[in-house]
Amino acid sequence: MWDYTEKVMDHYRHPRNVGSIEDADAVGIAGSLVCGDQLKIYLKIENDIVTDAKFQTFGCGSAVASSSILTEMIIGKTVDEVRKITNKDIADELGGLPPEKMHCSVMGYEALEDALKNYKAEGYVDLDEIKANDEENKIICTCFQVTKKTIIDAIKTNGLKTVDEVTNYTKAGGACGRCKGDIQKVIDEYYNGKAEKEDIKDLTPTQRILKINNIIETQISPELVKDGGDIELVDIKDNDIYVKLRGQCSGCKNSTMTLKLFVESTLKNALGSDINVVEVN
C-alpha cells in the first residue's frame, strides 16, 4: 500500500472541480490510455485571470489528487502566476507524493503547460520559437511519448541526477528501457552544459529553497539514513546553507567531514555554484 498523505486521500476520495467546460478558453492534455494515465484540463480565462478550471482524469489515486488540487491552485490566479507552477508545487501542495508517483504531479504540470501553450497560440504563431523547440520536442521515450523538454524540466525543477529518478518523475525509460542511454545523455548534457551557466541566484527565493531542499531530500538524506542519521534544511542565506544533523550524525566525530565532503560536494554539483554548508544545533 502506498504511503499517501491525508490530503492525497481526501482529494481522490472527493475530487474537486471534476468535469469539462463547454466554452473553455484553453484545454490541455497529458498522458495517454496506453501509458495508464491521462489528464485533461479545461480553463476559463477572463482578463488574464483563470476564473474557472475543470479536469477529467484516467489514472491512479495520486493522478486524480494531483489534478484535483491543481484546479484549486490555479482558480483566481493570473495566467503569469499559473505559468510559474511546477510539478513540485503540485506535489508539495499535496503534502508530498511517493517517489514512484511523482510522475503524476508532472502530468498535472504538463497538462497545464499544454493548455497555456494553446491559449497563447490563439491568433499568434511564432515560427522562430517553433524552430527552436524542435530539438526540445524530440521524443526520447517512445513507449510513453516523453519529450526531451519534459525530461529537462523535471531535472531542473527537482534536481534529478539519475536515470531511475527521471523514470520516477516522467515515466521515461519505465517500459522497454531502450531509451535509458538517451536519458543519461540528457542528464549529462544538462549538468555539463547548462548547469554550469545556471546560477541559483537566478531562481526566485522560493524556487531556490525548493531546489536545495529537494537535493537534500533525494540525494543527501537517503545516504545519511543508511548510516542511521539524517539531515534537515534549516535556512538559506545567500550562499550559506544551514543544516541540522539528526541521530547518528550529530555529535559524531566524522560529522564535520561528512558535511564538508559529502553534503557540500553534492550540493555544489547539483547547483553548479559556490555554496557553504553550516551546521547548526
Add this chain to the structure above:
Amino acid sequence: MADKIIYLDNNATTKVDEKVLEEMLPYFKEEYANPSSMYDFSKNSSRAIREARGKIKDLLNAANEKEIIFTSCGSESANTAIRGVLNYDKSKKHIITTKIEHPCVLNVYKMLEKQGYKVDYIGVNANGELNLDELSHAITDETALVSVMWANNETGVLNPIEEISQIIKSKNKETKFFVDAVQVAGKIPIDVQKAGIDMLGVSGHKFHAPKGIGALYINSKTMITPLIIGGHQERGKRAGTENTPYIVGIGKAAELAIDNLEYEMTEVKRLRDKLEKNILQNIYNARLNTGLANRVPNTTNIGFEYIEGELILLHLSDLGICASSGSACTSGSLEPSHVLRAMNVPFTSIHGSIRWSLSRFTTEDEIDYVIGELPKIIDEITSISPYQNELKALKEMRMVK
C-alpha cells in the same frame, strides 16, 4: 480503515485456519524438541513431522512420503526444483517455460539465461490459455527442463498439466517437468502420478497455513543437487532444522484442504460465479479477461474499461474490500501485468483490471455487499474519466446487445 474486512485477495495470501493454528501451538510450547534428537522427548515432534509429510503426500497423491520435502515457501520450492535439477546434470542447456509464470520462477530463468542457458517462453492466447503447439515444437533433445504453472495467479486459468506431461514425454523422455502448483492446492484435485509430474511446488499460506512454509514433491526418479547445504534433514535435500510447528501447520492445512475440496469446487465456485455474473451484467464497461477458459473455482479477473485499477482498489479499500489489480500504478513498475500483456488484453481495460479471489471463508453476504457497492464506485470513477465519448459509445453498444 473500514470496520469490517471483506477479503477477496486469497490468491495473494489466505487467513490461517483456526484449526491449523490450534494444531501448531503445542509445538511452540511443550513439544519444542529437535526432531532429530535421540531421546524420547523428541518422539512427538518427529512423529508430527512424519504425519504432516503423509498429509502432503495425500494432498498431492504422491506414491511415497519420501518424495515430499518441506521448504520455507513457494519460491524456495521452485528454486530448489529448477536449480536443483539443472545443477545435478549440467549437460543440457535448454529450458522451456511460459510467459505467464510467477516472478519467483521467471526471475530464476532470467538469471539462468545470464549463465548461458537458452530459455523459451511459451505464449498464451487472449483467454490466457497456453499455446501447446508452440510448446511441443520447442522441445528438443537438449531440453533439460519444462516448467509450467498449474494455474495462473492473476487469471486463475488452468493449464492442462496431464496433456503437457504427455507431450513432453513423447518428445523427450529425459526432460524433467516442474509444476508450480501454488495456486491450485486446495482448489482442484492434484494427482502427481496420474498427471506425470516430476516435481511440484506448493506454498502453505495459499491454503490457510501460515506464511513461511512450503513443500516440494520430487519423484523418486528425479535427482537434484540441494539448494541449501548442511545437515542431513529432508533426506539431504534441504538442510536446516525442521520447522516443526509450521510443518505441522501445513500438514493440518493439507488435511483440511482435502476435506474442503468439494466445497471449494461447488460452493466457492457458486459465489465466484455469482460475483462475476452480476458485475458483468450490471456494469457496462466490465469485461471478463479470461473469456471461457477453464479456471480454478475461486478466481475471476475483470477489466473495467477507461478507468484505472489502483483508484478502484483505493475506493474498495475505503469500504474494507480487499482485491488486487494488474495495473501499473499498484506495482510502481509503470508497466501493467506481464500476464495480461501476454494475453493482449486491450489497453482500454488492462489498466483497470481487478482480480477477485475467494476462499472457503468468503460468505454470501460479503459477495452481495460487493455486488451492491461496486457499481457505485465504478460509476463515480467513470464519471471523472476523460474518455466520456468512448464510454458513451461503449454503453450504447452494450445496450444493443
